[in-house]
Amino acid sequence: MTLDRVHRAGLVEAVFQQLRAAILEGDLPPGSRMPSERTLVERFGVSRPVVREALSRLEHSSLIRVQQGASTTVRDWRTEGDLGVLLDLAEVGAVGHLERDIIEARQAIGSDAARRCAQRATPHDVAAITAAADDLAGAGPDLVELDRRNLVFWRAVMVATQNIAYQLAYNSLISGRLAPRDQPVQGRVDELVDITAHRQLAVLIAAGEAEAAAAVAWALLDRTEAPVSDEATG
CATH class of the missing domain: 1.10.10.10 (Winged helix-like DNA-binding domain superfamily/Winged helix DNA-binding domain)
Structure with missing residues (x-):
């Protein structure tokens, strides 16, 4: 040493x-x-x-x-x-497949959060999620702006779960260098530009269709891919 x-x-x-x-x-x-x-x-x-x-x-x-x-x-x-170590790992680069791990955790948490959200969302929550989904369409082809608005959408979903553990875990997953905007753009384009899926998810949450919402969220988040070089080092 x-x-x-x-x-x-x-x-x-x-x-x-x-x-x-x-x-x-x-x-x-x-x-x-x-x-x-x-x-x-x-x-x-x-x-x-x-x-x-x-x-x-x-x-x-x-x-x-x-x-x-x-x-x-x-x-x-x-x-x-705890999840705070993720930030340390990101800064140090001590785990080669860290981005893959974060993407997988985000997908798992996001899918179940959509399920809980459909079960527990208040009318105010539904309005916020619907507005955030509609707002994505206004970003046009600007990937940076899409990423920012995507963050607002998922924040509204997490709040509506009424699950503080999910909210805090999400904070860790999108903090600092772990923020979705810092992941390679080429791996996030398909997810970010799929406005239809975001709106569909908002509709399912509003309708209380928990399992369908979870499935759509899983498929949507599955469209973000870990960089090939990241996988190769794991």
Whole structure:
């Protein structure tokens, strides 16, 4: 494991990023001891408070376990982490098939969300979903604008599920570099331009056709493909 000395600007962030990468890439494997604070201070050339704050961030991210009077150890993020680790993985690039995994999770959650939405949506929810579907048509061929409006559509669906777990999971899936707009455009065109399917989904939700809504949502989200190079690295 190579740790580089850092400059004064963004010291905590720089230390945090290097240690996070070492954990997610396996240089510091699950169950291993973290280097001591003294060792980290010497290797990075920073103060002890900087190292402690960086370690605190790692602990908050569920990447390490800090125990008073005992060694700080690396946690197994695959079994103990949460969706927040997705953002870390996206920044580090530690999982080659991450985009594929995100697309699959989005499809599974989106399909069941459509089902729950059809069962629970209020008239206000239905109006918001219908308006969002109609609004997609106004974007024309502008893929960036279509992507933005698509986000509004699915946000309305998630809210209408009345399922806070789905809403929070969706937030993680579309945050930062994981946002649909950041996935390769060539893999999303078919989904984004299918205005008919979005409108059909809105109609089925309004009619309370839960299983049909789930099927349409599954087929629609299945039209977004993971990049070939991404699959090849998995």
